[in-house]
Amino acid sequence: MSWINTMNNSTAEIPHAAEMCNETCSSQPLSSEFSLGVLVLLAFLMVLLCLVTILGNMLVILAFIMDRNLRHRSNYFFLNLAVSDFAVGVFCMPLYIPYALTGTWHLGRSLCKLWLVMDYLLCTASVFNIVLISYDRFLSVTKAVSYRAQQGIMSSSAIKMVAIWVLAFLLYCPAILLWEHVAGHSVVAVDQCYAEFFDNWYFLLCASTLEFFVPLLLVTYFNVHIFHNIQRRQRRGSVQDCEPPRSSSLSWRFCGLPRPGASSPSSEAEDSVSSLTRSWRPAVVANGPSRTETSSRASQRNFSASFCSRSGSKLQRDKKIAKSLAVIVCVFAICWAPYSLLMIIRGVCQGECIHNSLYEATFWLLWINSSLNPFLYPLCHMRFRMAFLKILCPKKFATLRSGNTPSI
Template structure:
């Protein structure tokens, strides 16, 4: 396994690495707790599309509170000291929540895609919670089925285990065929879907802008008030859609940067049985994958004004009260 790639460093470097790992863990936990608290404290956030952000925050929170802390000693020493049972539990949770995080990103992008391209039918379903609830549960079911049965039963079907007693990694770690199929479903297909949704949103906005310019009133004698129903509302909608497209573009890029190196190296490493990829390089891409869970609380909710105001209300209540009093008209 790649764990222990850092153990060859000096004590000073190990201390620095330990500090950075713990810092990343804390940032991941606090960032996603903030998203969860925003839902608890602010009822304005509890509508259909924002529940997908909550689902994402729960999966990313589990990465920070469970996966990272248990892995840090293993990464630094190269030895698993917590026993085989806890190793299995750690593997199941790690693969489950990381895969669920990816699938939640796809679900959020799909929801944004519908809100822009099929706005009328999307708004009509805003009050219906059954469909989002089913989708949110389905995310976790699919994420579990992708890796967890293999983690739990691979050694029983093979008749023996290839993992040493002081190590902790999946039995299929060097099985190239399984890794290729699983990575395709976990990363490559989601990346294509998220990219497609984003490009479709971008082209949809461009078409709206072209139609708006073509149909703009040219007669000066036209009633000015009537001209402002026609121009103000489409401009607001277009501006909102631009923000959605921009936030999704950032999401696609960050998702690809964080997941592509690990997914590719995992397949290459499995094909050559670990001989062609240095453990340190693989370990670095493994942590890059987890960094995505620490960035998500900032990439997603902070793209929306309601979340920003909810965060401000939690972190700086005095400033929030002042801002609200300034923006509230007095009659």
């Protein structure tokens, strides 16, 4: 009877042992797969990526501290993104490098939990900040009037930035902290560090949809609408784009004024305005236009030209915004798509169909996005470039300023 009980117990332990074997085998150290020279090269590249992430995002934060010209509503979203990416380089990457190279977690369960919470929170917040920045650019191009009217309102921006962190925390962190307590046991080995839901593909599919697929669709949607808005404005032509606001009875003319003697169709409104202008004009003018009329026409032409210039510069600025957003969408998709897809596939096949080195490569590709963000976002704007130049090369910045360089 005791022999039968022993056999039953050993049989009951087989699935659990197999599960632990799968987890241990799926997280084999890179030292068992590569030579010493390759490991040294990998360690160097990991440390280099960590330093680039820290320094790049620190530069963005210092620019906000030193340059007050950057402190307006939309740029605070860049600061929020830089803070999350900076924390990735300071905390997440350095703790993961020894674990990735040796395959063993030496820092204990408590620090493992903290590292998991911070890693998932910061990466998710980075993605949500990208969506928020794209949405802000979308409003600035498609709804420019209402957007400029709210430029001085900081309360709504602060609420949006806080909401980013709250949503990022709720997506993964409760599951990281409470999963093993709800399940009644832990499936993670003592010397390993990964989330309890690592092989639960149902949860991974839902979380990846909210973390990657939905943000990707939103960012793509905003970018496409920005392109359509710019194309629509270009098709309307420069005459309609340069039309000044109709704030007075003399502002009915378009920017493209006809040449003297050239005939052009006129509407009933134009005829009525022109007749009203003729009836108001003094009758003493016999030999030519008066000085008042001449100065009025000159000021009107100057106003129209300046309005055309402002409209053209805004269109060019919107084109640059659209191009930068297109690059952002592509880089974001390239960095996040492999990891999100492999994470779901790995969960379905319980880690048996995805090689560990391939999964590690996609994991680091995800972090590369945090290294590229300081170059993709702030460097697309003249204000940030001048602030960076002021920090890195103060003498050159002073020379440019003294040389009547256009203000930022």
